[in-house]
Amino acid sequence: MSQQVNVSKPGTPVTHASTQGAEHKGGLPQLNADDFAPQLVWLALTFGALYWIMARIALPRIADVLEKRRDHIATDIDAAHKFKKRSEEAEAAYKASLADAKAKAHTIAQDTRDKLNIKTDAKRADVDSQINAKLMDAEKRIKTAKKSALKEINVIATTTTKDIVEHLIGNKTSDKDLANALKSIATG
Amino acid sequence: MATAQGNDGAMMPNPMNQFEIQRYINWEIGGVDVSFTNSSLFMVLAVVVTSAFLIITMRGHQMVPGRLQSISELLYEFVRNMVRDSTGPKGEKYFPFIFSLFIFVLVINMLGMLPLGHYSFTPTSQIIVTFALAALVFVGVTLIGFWKHGIGYLKLFAPSGVPWYMLPIIIPIEIISYLTRPISLSVRLFANMMVGHTLLKVLGGFAGALGVAGIGPLLLMIPFTGLEILVAFLQAFVFAVLTSIYLNDALNMHDH
Numbered sequence: 001m002s003q004q005v006n007v008s009k010p011g012t013p014v015t016h017a018s019t020q021g022a023e024h025k026g027g028l029p030q031l032n033a034d035d036f037a038p039q040l041v042w043l044a045l046t047f048g049a050l051y052w053i054m055a056r057i058a059l060p061r062i063a064d065v066l067e068k069r070r071d072h073i074a075t076d077i078d079a080a081h082k083f084k085k086r087s088e089e090a091e092a093a094y095k096a097s098l099a100d101a102k103a104k105a106h107t108i109a110q111d112t113r114d115k116l117n118i119k120t121d122a123k124r125a126d127v128d129s130q131i132n133a134k135l136m137d138a139e140k141r142i143k144t145a146k147k148s149a150l151k152e153i154n155v156i157a158t159t160t161t162k163d164i165v166e167h168l169i170g171n172k173t174s175d176k177d178l179a180n181a182l183k184s185i186a187t188g
Numbered sequence: 189m190a191t192a193q194g195n196d197g198a199m200m201p202n203p204m205n206q207f208e209i210q211r212y213i214n215w216e217i218g219g220v221d222v223s224f225t226n227s228s229l230f231m232v233l234a235v236v237v238t239s240a241f242l243i244i245t246m247r248g249h250q251m252v253p254g255r256l257q258s259i260s261e262l263l264y265e266f267v268r269n270m271v272r273d274s275t276g277p278k279g280e281k282y283f284p285f286i287f288s289l290f291i292f293v294l295v296i297n298m299l300g301m302l303p304l305g306h307y308s309f310t311p312t313s314q315i316i317v318t319f320a321l322a323a324l325v326f327v328g329v330t331l332i333g334f335w336k337h338g339i340g341y342l343k344l345f346a347p348s349g350v351p352w353y354m355l356p357i358i359i360p361i362e363i364i365s366y367l368t369r370p371i372s373l374s375v376r377l378f379a380n381m382m383v384g385h386t387l388l389k390v391l392g393g394f395a396g397a398l399g400v401a402g403i404g405p406l407l408l409m410i411p412f413t414g415l416e417i418l419v420a421f422l423q424a425f426v427f428a429v430l431t432s433i434y435l436n437d438a439l440n441m442h443d444h
Contacts, residue, residue: 047235
């Protein structure tokens with residue numbers, strides 16, 4: 001196993017031999033002191049390089065991204081708060097104007113209703129008075145008609161009675177007597 | 189298939205071979221062996237994979253992260269919260285170090301789970317690697333402690349509220365526990381990684397050697413592989429958490 005790769009370069013056979021020796025003695029390969037120096041040197045080189053890369057490049061970049069994200073989230077939350085506040089204000093304003101509009105609409109409706117009421121009342125009064133006037137007129141006419149009719153009835157009655165009396169007793173009666181007689185019947 | 193070759197018994201691969209260092213390129217600078225080994229390869233891979241992943245997934249700078257970007261962000265926030273919870277605001281500037289430590293150990297542990305045959309390797313199963321990391325933490329934390337509190341940092345060994353007659357016992361215990369930190373820190377990670385990998389290798393060896401009956405150990409390997417992935421994550425986390433706790437001692441002493 002170790003032979004395959006150990007043939008890489010000639011020149012330092014000492015370490016090679018001692019590695020094998022340690023194994024054959026049955027000790028831990030890790031305790032072979034000849035292998036310490038190269039491991040320590042390479043450990044120092046690699047760990048030094050890693051520390052430099054981490055401290056200078058890799059970690060600051062990660063920190064940068066994390067910080068930016070934190071800032072971004074913070075500003076987003078701030079903005080969200082602002083928007084929320086604004087929307088609440090808008091809602092309040094909307095409610096206020098809605099209430100205002102409702103009140104206005106109510107007064108307008110009331111006004112209109114009142115005006116219309118006044119107009120209809122006036123018209124109704126007007127129409128009522130016209131109707132009344134017509135009624136009175138009609139009553140008057142009926143009265144006069146009645147009067148004239150009654151007068152004519154008297155005349156007709158007088159002449160009819162006169163005729164009938166003439167026919168019955170063949171005597172002419174004076175208008176005066178006739179009128180008195182009729183009057184006494186009428187009053188009964 | 190192993191018995192087919194006729195050498196019964198000796199055919200199971202040595203489960204410790206996987207911990208051997210293999211030199212791919214032999215290098216020596218100023219008398220120091222700096223060969224590029226399988227250990228180096230996996231450490232380099234860990235750095236490349238980690239950096240590439242974290243940088244590429246964050247390239248989009250998406251406000252709403254995709255799946256991969258979420259992984260990067262989750263890793264970041266996970267370690268960040270851990271550091272913040274255990275060290276408070278003073279620990280902020282050590283976050284990149286603890287993150288590097290966590291991700292380095294985590295990715296190395298995870299890469300070690302890849303079934304790459306002879307090329308599989310886990311640098312964190314090498315005591316020298318884990319000890320070096322633990323020593324780095326120990327020395328760093330101790331220096332920070334003295335730098336922040338001066339000689340007063342020694343008060344760490346005499347916890348407040350302890351009656352004076354207990355101090356002769358408490359102080360040595362505290363000193364020993366402080367000094368053994370790098371050992372416990374490194375051995376914990378190293379032993380966990382080594383034991384898990386050895387166990388899987390032994391089971392794998394049985395699965396290969398037993399032929400048809402090898403299905404038993406093979407099935408057993410499934411839950412153990414899952415367990416090892418959990419351990420790989422957990423040990424990286426423990427390493428980072430303990431580092432944060434030690435750092436907290438140095439930064440805030442007992443007033444935290």
